[in-house]
Amino acid sequence: YYTIAENPWYVKAASVVPMCFGLTELQSISNHLDILVAPGAGKSSYVHYEDDGSTQQYVNEYATTVISNVSKGRTKTVTVAAREGQYKGMPQTRKLSFMLEGVPAGAAVSVKGIPAAGEAAAVEPLNCVHNGTALVVELPELPADEKVELSVR
16 A cells, blocks of 8 residues: 555565665675565565675676575565675675565564574574564674575464
């Protein structure tokens, strides 16, 4: 739903959409990766591209990360693969934030197959909030060369 003053956006069900919150210039290297996952059932993937943002070395010096989503029934599984490649000044860690549209408050969240809450939590501290339309899950900085799998039920 949207008001007359707002613009609707259309996206395929279960799509992975990279977002950019707080970025003030394109030449800055950032280790933040914000990922919006559209509601609905299906599969999708996106290849995230990074380079140093300031030189012409992007032809040979860059990194990519495959981000995929599988939404089936009441379960969403978003996988951020290990980053491949390298470039000068590349951050070794990554701070991931997931905005899962249409996921209700109180959904069970697990990271790397381990519940995200309680004593046996996979990642601490984990920030999960519901903004009224989406479950927002923020992970702490993690090594960018490791796969991260977030499941929500």
